[in-house]
Amino acid sequence: MTLALAIHGGCGTLPKAEMTEAEWAQARSDLAGALRAGWTILAKGGPAVDAVEAAVRVMEDSPHFNAGHGAAFNADGEHELDASIMDGATLAAGAVCAAKHIRNPIVAAKALMLRGDPLLLAGPAADVFAEHEGVDTVPNEYFSTERRRKNLASMKIREIVGTASEASEAEKHGTVGAVACDAQGHLAAATSTGGYTNKPAGRVGDSPIIGAGTYARDGRCAVSGTGKGEYFIRYCVGHEIASLVAYKGLTLDQATHEVLGELSDHKIGAGLVAVGADGTIVAPYNTEGMYRGWVTPDGLLHVATHGDVEMVGQA
Incomplete structure (x- = not known):
């Protein structure tokens, strides 16, 4: 089988001018590390x-992505984290969703699997489970970064003046995810997020919903999504792509673009x-x-943030 690995660190990447070249370099380095x-x-x-x-765990530990350390704030100024993982073989x-203290939510999701x-x-049940399983737990403020504080302040102002709908995808959203095919031909997918900035407390998006933001099934495909979660749930994006491949005979490229096109009809950012x-x-x-990257069969790493894809060495 052809080994394959691809990751994303969220669509709605910041405009290039909003981070220094050193910050962009670090973000790309973290993608390569994942x-x-x-x-x-x-x-x-x-x-x-x-x-x-x-792969997802590395991105959860990076402050450059909206998952784990660096997660978005909800409307109450707290972090509520969602993650899921799926084994396509079985x-x-x-x-887990709405967790407040799990350092790496993807690790807790894997333990639950x-x-x-x-x-x-x-919520609290996820945090308690993680503690019982020996998964690292941390104070909620561990996830905070100054950039996310500024995003929350900006969204609060937009909400007051009625311009929340005009906020950039980078201000609002962010997710990390990974998909892979192993030597036995088995597929898997994983996704983790802090949700969107200024989300209502208790809101749960698509990332922890199997069939929506995360889906893997051997013989079909593995998918991890990023964007406006409510629409990913409505369209059952991951399962829909797998079904188009299995039942309609579309190529993976055709299936993903067909579903992404439907999401684009709603004028939402998605990837x-x-x-x-x-x-x-x-x-x-x-x-x-969209923060993204993949490894070619020869083991070469490729990462990108905007249009240009950069080859960054051997895996």
Whole structure:
């Protein structure tokens, strides 16, 4: 089988002028680090589900992405984190939502998947589960960054003056995710997010919803999405793409663009990464940019933030 790994760090990437070149370089370096973490597992014959967990965990630890450290604030000035993971070989999955203290929500989601039942835990129950499983927990303020504080202040002002709908995707959203195909041909997907800036407390988006923001099924594809979660849930984006591949015979590229086109009709920012059963990788988006990256079969790392794709060395 063709080994494959692709990641995203959210669509609606900041305009280039809003970060220094050093900050852009660090963001790209963190994307490369996520790819190396996942590819190391795949190259040793490890399972796709372990690879996507490892890749997402690196991005959760980076302040440049809206997941884990660097997550968005909700309307109450707190962080509520969502994550899910799915093994395409067995359809096993695990997810947490509205968690406030799990340092790496994707690790808790994976632990829940291995437990088998329940599939999804919310709020304090997710935090308690993580503690019982020995998953690292932290004070809620651990996730805070100055950039996210500024985003919250900006969105609060926009809400008051009635311009919230005009906010950039970068101000509002952000998600990280990974998809992979391992040496046995098994697929997996994982997604993690802090939701959108100034979201109502308790709001849950598509990232922890299996079939919406995250989906993997052997023989079809694995998908991780980013964008306005409410629409990803309504369209069951991950499952819809897999169904178009299985039942309509579309290529992965055709299926993802068909679904992304429907989302674009609603004038919302959206993007995703997906991998097919044959190792094909696609990473479409309809915003100015999307943090993204993938590894080619020869082990070369490629990362991008806007239009240009940069080759950054060997995995």
